[in-house]
Amino acid sequence: MVNKEVEKVIVVRNAKKVYRMGTEQIVAVNDVSFEILKGEFCCLLGTSGSGKSTLLNLMAGIEKLTSGQIIIKGKNIPKMNETNLAKFRQRYLGFVFQSYNLMNSMTALENVEFPLVFKRVRTKKRKKLAQDMLVQVGLGNRMGHKPKEMSGGQQQRVGIARAFVAKPEIVFADEPTGNLDTKTTMEVMNLIQAIARENNQTIVMVTHDPRLASYADRIIHVLDGEIEKVEVLHDITDPEVYQRRVEEARAAAPKLSELESSADPKKKKHGHKGKKKAVQEMKAGSEQSSDQKTQ
Numbered sequence: 001m002v003n004k005e006v007e008k009v010i011v012v013r014n015a016k017k018v019y020r021m022g023t024e025q026i027v028a029v030n031d032v033s034f035e036i037l038k039g040e041f042c043c044l045l046g047t048s049g050s051g052k053s054t055l056l057n058l059m060a061g062i063e064k065l066t067s068g069q070i071i072i073k074g075k076n077i078p079k080m081n082e083t084n085l086a087k088f089r090q091r092y093l094g095f096v097f098q099s100y101n102l103m104n105s106m107t108a109l110e111n112v113e114f115p116l117v118f119k120r121v122r123t124k125k126r127k128k129l130a131q132d133m134l135v136q137v138g139l140g141n142r143m144g145h146k147p148k149e150m151s152g153g154q155q156q157r158v159g160i161a162r163a164f165v166a167k168p169e170i171v172f173a174d175e176p177t178g179n180l181d182t183k184t185t186m187e188v189m190n191l192i193q194a195i196a197r198e199n200n201q202t203i204v205m206v207t208h209d210p211r212l213a214s215y216a217d218r219i220i221h222v223l224d225g226e227i228e229k230v231e232v233l234h235d236i237t238d239p240e241v242y243q244r245r246v247e248e249a250r251a252a253a254p255k256l257s258e259l260e261s262s263a264d265p266k267k268k269k270h271g272h273k274g275k276k277k278a279v280q281e282m283k284a285g286s287e288q289s290s291d292q293k294t295q
């Protein structure tokens with residue numbers, strides 16, 4: 001039985017992005033078309049320079065298309081003006097960044113509250129929602145910590161809590177586990193998958209690692225700016241498949257006690273941005289961090 005009602009939440013048609021560098025033209029995304037269903041975990045998988053981040057940034061409205069269409073929730077993203085795009089992002093989109101992009105001067109709780117400030121959620125409710133979300137990612141005992149007082153994995157869990165706290169319909173993530181060790185990577189992947197499946201949220205995640213792509217329902221293989229192939233691992237239009245994956249994600253979600261015990265203050269610290277820059281980037285929904293640029 002197939003549920004034909006599942007919404008095509010992202011539709012990309014003949015998307016093309018050409019960068020001009022002096023006289024040189026770089027075709028980063030070349031006539032790409034695909035669809036992503038509501039509630040699907042979709043991975044853009046490809047080697048370095050294949051155009052994954054460009055494609056993600058085009059979908060998020062951070063980069064402008066050269067030609068083609070990107071329709072999210074029925075809205076043509078490239079046609080939107082900056083004001084409407086900013087409102088659209090606040091309402092429907094969440095972002096997880098490879099380098100966390102947390103604000104150093106703020107505590108974990110304040111960082112997670114941040115997206116709710118823009119949504120004008122009242123202080124008391126904001127605090128409660130952020131606290132609940134931090135408990136869900138296993139950081140109930142780190143709420144007052146600033147980013148520098150947390151391990152890399154804990155910081156990324158704050159990043160996930162921040163991305164998901166406002167329950168956005170779509171979460172974009174560019175190599176969200178790129179700075180984490182293998183064990184923490186798996187915890188973070190299980191966490192993202194569990195939260196998204198539970199709330200029927202759509203994830204679009206960029207990775208170069210086929211092992212991480214196995215968390216996805218749909219893998220879009222990107223090669224030299226084009227789509228090599230699309231693999232559907234779970235057909236979520238099948239209600240039985242849909243239900244089974246929710247149950248699997250619940251079972252695989254890391255236990256809070258395990259997450260707490262994995263806190264290791266000796267883990268390597270990562271570079272952080274200044275607060276002003278972080279605020280600007282958060283507002284813009286940009287994830288072009290210096291880490292990613294130098295990959």
Ligand SMILES: Nc1ncnc2c1ncn2[C@@H]1O[C@H](COP(=O)(O)OP(=O)(O)OP(=O)(O)O)[C@@H](O)[C@H]1O
Binds near residue numbers: 021028047048050292
């Ligand atoms: N702002 C830019 N100006 C010019 N060329 C760019 C720009 N951004 C990306 N490119 C080029 O576009 C191509 C695709 O880059 P993109 O960042 O999308 O790759 P990627 O698949 O995300 O790679 P990685 O895994 O290394 O992050 C590359 O050849 C890159 O050099």
Ligand SMILES: [Mg+2]
Binds near residue numbers: 053174206292
């Ligand atoms: Mg990239």
